[in-house]
Amino acid sequence: MAINYTWRINALEKAPTMDDINENELTDVVTIVHYTYIGTSTQTDSEGNLYTADNIGTISLGTPDQDDFVAFDDLTQAEIESWLTAELNTSDMQTSIQAAINEKITPTSITVREMPWS
Numbered sequence: 001m002a003i004n005y006t007w008r009i010n011a012l013e014k015a016p017t018m019d020d021i022n023e024n025e026l027t028d029v030v031t032i033v034h035y036t037y038i039g040t041s042t043q044t045d046s047e048g049n050l051y052t053a054d055n056i057g058t059i060s061l062g063t064p065d066q067d068d069f070v071a072f073d074d075l076t077q078a079e080i081e082s083w084l085t086a087e088l089n090t091s092d093m094q095t096s097i098q099a100a101i102n103e104k105i106t107p108t109s110i111t112v113r114e115m116p117w118s
Contacts, residue, residue, distance in 0.1 A: 001043045007081045010034040020066045028072035034058045039097035053100035055093045
């Protein structure tokens, strides 16, 4: 079973102005990224749905550098994803997502909501 991983950028928080590492004033600086890292397996359940699991989080970004600063209106999803990949341990995230998908495929426990005495 293969798992394909994708990012969803849920929200960005930005500061109207912020000094970079050299005290140059920058505007509309992204300070926090809210994300979901999604794993989708190639295996389907009995109804034909792909198994999925995800990791939801936020990451605070460091002080920007004017030399590699990208204006807010020029940002792309690929740019944001590169920040996430550089800052987060995606290998650990993939391990966690894979374990969650495996648990869905082959559960090690089942929640029972109907009591035997009902």
